[in-house]
Amino acid sequence: MSAEFAERLLPLLPELVASYQTPFHIYDARGIVATHEAMARAFGAAGHRQYFAVKALPNPNVLALLRAAGSGFDCSSAVELRLALAVGAQPGDIVFTSNNTALPEYRAALAAGALITFDDRSFAKKVDELPETVAFRISPTGLADGCALMGSAAHSKFGVPAHELAGAYAEARARGARRFGIHGMTLANELDTGRAARAAAEVIRLGARVAEAVGIELAYVNVGGGLGIPYREDDKPIDFIAYAEEILAAREEHFGPGGPRILTEIGRYVTGPHGVLVTRVINRCRKGHEIAGLDASMSALMRPALYGAYHHISLPFAGGRPAGRFDVVGALCENLDKFAIDRELPEPRDGDIVLIHDTGAHGHAMGFTYNGRLRPAELMLTDGGDVVEIRRAETYDDYMATVRWGA
Numbered sequence: 421m422s423a424e425f426a427e428r429l430l431p432l433l434p435e436l437v438a439s440y441q442t443p444f445h446i447y448d449a450r451g452i453v454a455t456h457e458a459m460a461r462a463f464g465a466a467g468h469r470q471y472f473a474v475k476a477l478p479n480p481n482v483l484a485l486l487r488a489a490g491s492g493f494d495c496s497s498a499v500e501l502r503l504a505l506a507v508g509a510q511p512g513d514i515v516f517t518s519n520n521t522a523l524p525e526y527r528a529a530l531a532a533g534a535l536i537t538f539d540d541r542s543f544a545k546k547v548d549e550l551p552e553t554v555a556f557r558i559s560p561t562g563l564a565d566g567c568a569l570m571g572s573a574a575h576s577k578f579g580v581p582a583h584e585l586a587g588a589y590a591e592a593r594a595r596g597a598r599r600f601g602i603h604g605m606t607l608a609n610e611l612d613t614g615r616a617a618r619a620a621a622e623v624i625r626l627g628a629r630v631a632e633a634v635g636i637e638l639a640y641v642n643v644g645g646g647l648g649i650p651y652r653e654d655d656k657p658i659d660f661i662a663y664a665e666e667i668l669a670a671r672e673e674h675f676g677p678g679g680p681r682i683l684t685e686i687g688r689y690v691t692g693p694h695g696v697l698v699t700r701v702i703n704r705c706r707k708g709h710e711i712a713g714l715d716a717s718m719s720a721l722m723r724p725a726l727y728g729a730y731h732h733i734s735l736p737f738a739g740g741r742p743a744g745r746f747d748v749v750g751a752l753c754e755n756l757d758k759f760a761i762d763r764e765l766p767e768p769r770d771g772d773i774v775l776i777h778d779t780g781a782h783g784h785a786m787g788f789t790y791n792g793r794l795r796p797a798e799l800m801l802t803d804g805g806d807v808v809e810i811r812r813a814e815t816y817d818d819y820m821a822t823v824r825w826g827a
């Protein structure tokens with residue numbers, strides 16, 4: 421959670437939890453826009469555009485804020501395309517980077533005027549109409565580094581192997597493609613600025629090599645997303661200015677002055693630190709170890725259960741209490757439903773407000789409704805300091821809305 425967000429949110433919390441039922445996520449509009457603007461500034465006017473990865477925080481209110489700040493959108497499904505269009509995205513404002521794509525979704529992307537990345541050579545052959553601009557995604561097997569969240573390179577499900585790229589572009593050209601891009605993303609939640617920049621530079625280098633081999637000109641290089649955020653208090657944030665500088669230097673090195681546009685499709689880094697899950701302790705108990713049961717469960721935040729991901733937890737009004745070690749748990753009938761295991765915290769008591777930090781990306785969006793645990797509300801702290809509800813909590817009626825009685 422950014423320090424600025426904490427400073428503006430904490431004084432509002434007592435009133436907020438009195439007017440809105442916990443749990444809820446709350447996002448910081450000012451922090452989200454400021455982060456986008458700083459990213460755009462780091463690249464300068466030098467032929468770059470950032471497309472927010474919609475999957476990270478698909479609330480249309482957030483998308484509208486980002487659009488107003490000049491962001492495009494990275495979509496990978498038909499619904500994400502509709503969300504981008506719903507906030508006014510125009511042709512050219514969307515990149516469509518999917519994998520294992522269904523034809524109707526591809527056609528929706530084509531109709532939306534998106535820049536389309538083909539994940540797969542055979543899919544590009546299958547479609548009846550190619551877009552004017554064709555890009556292929558490089559498989560991580562063709563690049564230097566792998567990463568745990570992306571799976572091992574040898575078993576990656578993403579992209580075209582490097583040695584098949586030239587053939588893929590030649591086929592696309594033979595079928596009428598007139599402009600070309602290339603896409604590569606091999607990192608997820610990467611906190612090492614140098615490593616992230618080197619991975620992007622490698623995509624640029626490979627792009628230059630393939631373009632030369634095939635005799636095409638690249639209109640853009642999309643270096644994907646995958647930048648990490650400091651989930652742990654002692655994590656160091658990415659130096660985005662250095663990241664952008666190294667990418668621009670790699671472009672100059674491999675393409676000379678000018679060169680293709682650089683596209684980024686970053687999600688987590690834009691919104692992750694600008695969201696928190698506000699929840700309360702409802703059951704303190706001891707079962708051999710100390711447990712704090714919350715009124716939120718993994719329906720609100722899957723990452724700890726899904727990846728063992730660390731989210732910092734704070735009790736803003738428990739200062740001065742003795743510290744201990746606690747498991748922080750939800751109410752699902754699943755032993756995985758824990759936000760933290762053996763975490764040092766000031767002793768929680770029933771009714772305490774608990775903040776689970778950095779839920780602005782892949783938080784609410786990943787929620788689910790197993791066990792009848794419904795997804796919570798989303799609020800936004802506006803630039804002017806007001807709090808607005810931008811998605812209400814789900815209800816029984818929502819849960820039943822897709823049911824047809826008929827048996």
Ligand SMILES: *Cc1c(COP(=O)(O)O)cnc(C)c1O
Binds near residue numbers: 475
């Ligand atoms: C998930 C994803 C992104 C965004 O990743 P972040 O880690 O949120 O920056 C971008 N592009 C593709 C293809 C993705 O799958």
